[in-house]
Amino acid sequence: MEIFNEPAAINEARDPTALHVIVAPSRAGKTQRASNEQTYFATINPNDPPVKVFIAPENVQLPPKRKGGQKKPPITAHLIIGFDTEYQSREPVGPTKAEAAGAQNEILSYQFCTRLISQDQQDETPVQSSGIIIPNEGQRWLLRDFIAAAIGTFIGEHPDNRVPTDIYLVGHFTRADLPMFDEFADEAKSTMSNVRSTFVSIDRAIPMELVDGQGQEIAEFKIRLRDTILLAPSNAKQLADVGKMLGFNKIELAATAAKEREIKSQMKLFRAENWPLFREYAIRDAEICTQYAEQLIRQYDELFGKFAMPLTLTSFGSKLAIAQWEIKGWKPDDVLGREEKKVQSFSKKLGYSVTKTIHPHQELVYYELDFVSEAYHGGRNEQFMYGICDEGIWRDHDLSSAYPTAMTLLCKPIWEKIERDVAIDKIDALDLAYASVDFEFPHSVRFPTLPVRTANGIIFPRKGRACCAAPELALARQLGAKLELRRSVRVPVEQGVGVFTDFINDCISRRKDFKKGTFGNLFWKEVGNSTYGKTAQGLRKKRVYDLRADDMVELPESELTQPFFAAFITSYTRAVLGEVLNRFPDTVQVFSVTTDGFLSNANDAELEHATAGSIFDSFKKAKANLGRDDPPMEVKHTIRQPVGWRTRGSATLKLGDKAGENIVLQKGGIKLDTRDLLPEEENAQIVELFFNRTEGQTLTYESGVGLKEMIRFGADFVMRTVTKKLSMEFDWKRRPIDLIDRSVEFQGKTYTHLSFSSVPLEDFDEFQNVREVWDKWATNPFRILRSVPDLRAFQHFIDTKRKTSESVLRYSSKTDGDLKRAKRDLARAFKHYQAGFDLIHKRMGKIRHNRFCEILNEVGIPCQVSDLDNAKRNTFEPHQFIESDRSVAALNRLKREYFYELDLDLFLARQTPH
Known part of the structure; x- marks a missing residue:
């Protein structure tokens, strides 16, 4: 069904007796109250007479009224409105954010697919209607008007069905489509939230009251916004991939990608010349959103007994893991080292005190949080070879399901028995243990394995100081490293009682029930693989834009966040790789390592020897215990000659023989317009860019304007030109x-x-x-x-060249720059347990922030508690101190009177040795 907002082509056919969709223009911040101010016409074909759409009280299934004290009954039916827009993109705006102000695309159509689903009717033919709306030239619809038209159209086609007031409005990448509605920015600020740079509903619904001609309320619809891009597997983020996963494809507009792109750049012309295909193409996206939404709601209901649509796919994993614990009689707090407490606080909104349940960490766990968080690092990513490599057989090996397998090795912690100062030789590879050590590897070790954090990511030097988990400590001992313990913590566990084993097993078992590439198969693969990230969420402070606050805020922790778990999982994966790399003979060339895989020219015999170590053996056994029939390490690509330049920067000079697996390409952050290129063409473009690059070369590309700018400047999702310096040089790790x-x-x-x-x-x-x-x-x-x-x-x-530090000079010109730098470096070292503060905390226990600030102020370094909060987000970098008489005197006094373990050499600046 097509809905036209009184286009000239059908005005003459207007029926004065036509019924109305009874809606009124919405106003941000106010509940929608409807009247019969606007009329919309619906037709199957632009040349057909209009038909009418109308929402009557008898067409709405009102929720039962609750009497005092009654619980709200569970929701058993939803109306899903999948939606999409087609628009003519405007030319890219300039590079500055302000140039996006008011930038708009030209709206061509709004389309919807409305489906009624109920909890007890799963296998019946879907009751749905689809429609496309063509607005007047230069005009945009209000969001609530669009929703009302979708509801009215559904009622017109299915008058015997009553629509529930609970509605899911579902789009794919809503950041692009929702701004095409009038007054969207105000609507978003009052009723929406943002997750991963797109729009959703979190803690409130979009309200829409429907009233009759006399102003009497018919119903209040509660519209919850969802985005399928947050609910799609990582390898199926395009809507075409989602459709393919469901068993039907997006409509193709042309035989080639280049021709399709040309058509899409002139969609207004295409709409005029090929209306039937335009309509089919436009509505298909809304249909995919609707069908995928129903799949997710039913999956959620099957797993958790709640007929609802979650916000993200990763939320499935968190809830499933916790559900597994509860089935066993475990309290989630006991597993995560937390405890339940009830606190009272005064509510300004209610005008009286309310009781709130919180879940803080247990005291013994709390004392170690900062230290163990320092042992959490990301994946190992290094480029070992630069430029043109030898020709031969180069294979890209990946650990199969590395993080999920590592998760199965975590056993239930006994938090109340945390041990401190455990000797290094008493720490086994699979212990839930963490240590700060001074280390030195033998010169014979090609790939040292203890991570050291820098402002440019982690590095793996031959010697230094590292804070890491048990797997890497055990591997370092195995490689003959000298280790001097500074501080350690170990949590005893219930051996053989896996925290995540049943959850991962369940995901694998369910995945096997579905054919590869289908919704069920990809869903369970993603749930199993992505849950690791929830254990690490919020550990590295990350600031994100918050739509409600219109400001940058810290990304909060998840319900599974636990640094003890996250640090072990990543350490174990790095240790498995590190052991393999160091068991290769010197004749094997290792090109690079990336998170859970590496590219080398090792042959089968060399690989077999490299995977015969004790840590890899534990990985192999863990995989076997999961009942997996795939090998613990698999070949992803085979090529004949690579070229590399920096971490995650590599390409292929000579392709392998097997199509689809014959290219290795990592662009290292380089963005090019490669939308119409085949993989071989994209690879060639990158290779030629590397060989032909020039001094100071820049790249200009297009990037979508950010969500923050869209809200603040009232812009659509328009493209912006961005110019960046080309970076294809070695990174000196x-x-x-x-x-x-x-x-x-x-x-x-x-x-x-x-x-x-x-x-x-x-x-x-x-x-x-x-x-x-x-x-x-x-x-x-x-x-x-x-x-x-x-x-x-x-x-x-x-x-x-003698070492000069521009960062030091920059601070020297400021008022009290020497003391501000001293405060900054001491605060960072304090928060990250570095420069001796790991030993200080060991001796003194947990030092409160206000006490640390008092001490700094007493020695002459002004400091506030907020300075420590800021310091947590930044890495401590040695030798950045601005040496003045007073700053050095304050530092010496701090060591003499308060912290004798303080390592002054790590603060004081020094020259580069010749």
Whole structure:
């Protein structure tokens, strides 16, 4: 059904007796009250006479009225309105955010698919209607008018069905579609929330009151907004992928991607010339959203007995894991090291005190939170080889289901028996244990395995200080590293009583029941794989835009957040990889490592030896215990020659033989317009960009304007031009060796480029110094590394240039810059248990923030509690102190009178050694 807002083509056919969709223009912040002010016409074809749509009281299933004290009955029916818009995109706006102000696309149509579903009717033919709305030229519909038209159309086609007042409005990437409604920004601020840069309903519904001609209320609809992009598996984020997963495809407009893109750039013309295909194409997206929404609601009902649609797919995993614990009689608080407390607080809104239940960490757990959070690091990502590599057989190996398998090794903690100062040789690889250590690996170790955090991600130097979990400590001992314990914590566990084992097993078992690529198969794969992230949510402070507050706020923790778990899972995965890499003979070239996989030229015999270590054996056994029939390590791609430049920056010079698995391509943050390119074409474009890059080169690309700018500047989802400096140089996480200018033929041209292998850095200081000197050498003037002489010139610059720190100079010019820098560095070290504060906390116990501030103020360094909150979000970097008489005197007094364990050498600035 098509709905036209009185277009000229059908005005003459208007029936003066037509009934109305009784709605009125909405106003942000106010409950919608409807009257008969507007009329909308519906027709199957633009040339047909209009038909009428109308919402009457008898068509609405009102919720039962509750008497005092009665619980709200569970919801057993929903009206799903899948929606989408088609619009003509405008030309990209300029690079500044302000240039997006008021930028609008041209709306061509609104489309919907309305479906009635009930809890007790699953297998029946869906009761639904679809429609497309063409607004007047230059006009936009109000969101509530659109919803009312969708409801009225459904009632007109299915008059024997009563619609419930609980409605899900479902789109795919609502950030693009919702701004096409009039007065959207005001509506969003009053009734919506944002998750991952798109719009949803979290704690409130969009209200819409329907009244009759006399102003009497017929019903109040509660409309909850959902976005299927938050509910789609990670490998099916496009709506076309979601449709394919459900068994029907998006409508294709052309035979080739390039031609389809051309059509989409002129959709207004296409609508005029091919109305039937335009209509079918436009409505299909709304139909996919509706069908996927029903699948998710029924899945949620089956699993949790609640007929509702969740916000995100990851929420399924959290609830399922907790449900598994409750089935066993475990309290979630006991598993997560928390406790239940009831607190009273005064509610300004209610005018009296209310009791609230909170779940703080148990006292012994609380004392160790900051320390264990420091042991949480992300995946291992390093580029070991730069430039053109040898030709041969290079295979990209991945650990199969690395994080879910690691989760199954977590046993139920006995939090009340936390142990401290456990000797390193008493810590086993699978213990729930964490330590701060000073370490030094033998020079023979090609790939040191203890992570050291920097402002540029983690590095793996030969020696230094690390805070990590048991798996990496055990591996370091196995590799012959010297370890000096500074502090350790271990939580005893109930051996053999897995925390997540049943949950992961359940996901795997259910996944096997469905054919590969179907909704059920991909759903259970995603639930199992994504739940790890919930254990780490909020551990690394991340600020996100909050629509309601119109400000940046910290991402909150999830109901599964537990640093003890997250730190173990990631440490174990890095340890499995680290053991494999270090068991390769020196003749094996390892190109790179990325989170749970690596690219190397190892043959089968070498790989078999590399996977015979004790830690990999534990991984293999854990996989076997899950009943998985896939190998613990699998080949994702096979190529004949790679080229690399930095972490997550690599491409393929010579493809492998197996189509679909013959390219390795990681763009390292480079954004190009590759929408119409085949994988081979995209790879070639990146390779040629690397070989042909020039000093100071920039790239200009298009990026969608951010949600914050859309709300603040009243913009649609328009594209913005962005210009960035091309970054395809080495990232200095390792030291170059075996320098050579190597040549290769690619796409009919011969290229010669600097190439090298690498060895571990000596320590954190070497990384810091090289990065600082590189930033100066490479930008003044702009330089790149294309040949051996280029790298030799940089090495000479390092040897002859004394270290200067622009960051220090920047602070020196400020009032009290020396004391502000001292406060900053001490606060960061304090919050991250570095520079001796791990030992200080060990001796003194938990030091309250206000007490630490008092101590700094007493020695002459002004400090407030808010400074410590800010310090948690930033990494402590040694040797950044501004040395003045008073700052050094304050530091010495702090060590002498309060914290004798303080490592002053890590604060004081020093010159680069020759």
